[in-house]
């Protein structure tokens with residue numbers, strides 16, 4: 025969304041407060057947490073992400089760092105670029121925004137991946153990244169913490185987020201948590217915005233399920 029194109033319709037502004045942030049403001053705000061935006065695995069969650077203005081800027085910055093560090097090794101680049109995208113989360117109540125956000129982040133990621141890895145690129149990793157984005161960018165109500173239907177109405181399903189973490193070598197672990205429990209936990213932590221998932225995984229009612237697979241095949245645990 026450009027600064028000239030911050031509103032889609034008056035109805036959407038009235039119904040959902042949908043006004044997109046201009047690129048200049050996005051960059052200035054990201055600069056306030058510059059070090060975190062340039063750490064490959066720092067986690068960011070935007071609870072009203074729209075089509076991803078902030079998330080796209082954060083992903084761009086992270087991928088620049090991945091390129092700087094790993095451009096000479098396509099395999100290391102690929103793995104770290106997956107780590108970068110897996111640390112970015114968003115929620116929006118409107119399904120068209122969610123779809124646009126996922127697609128935008130995927131295209132941005134794929135453009136960077138294709139430019140660095142060239143002939144070493146593979147579609148399995150691209151599918152893995154699409155899957156990660158489908159789990160990380162969620163259609164839900166950030167106030168009730170419930171998933172919504174295509175009309176934006178609450179369902180009974182809680183919003184669930186996946187924590188992604190490399191454990192050994194190329195094995196990526198996915199741990200699912202309810203958003204509600206993550207928020208309860210982060211409320212009790214002092215001003216630490218990136219510690220959303222840093223908690224006991226076996227605490228009752230918080231941790232839902234864990235999967236481990238090669239990072240190119242996370243989509244097999246659908």
Ligand SMILES: C[S@@+](CC[C@H](N)C(=O)[O-])C[C@H]1O[C@@H](n2cnc3c(N)ncnc32)[C@H](O)[C@@H]1O
Pocket residue numbers: 040041042043044045070071072073074075076077078115116117118121164165166167168
């Ligand atoms: C002011 S716009 C900001 C969009 C984006 N963060 C940006 O800065 O460009 C607010 C967004 O929040 C979404 N939204 C409104 N109510 C919401 C809710 N209860 N839960 C999740 N998203 C919501 C709207 O669909 C809209 O995309």
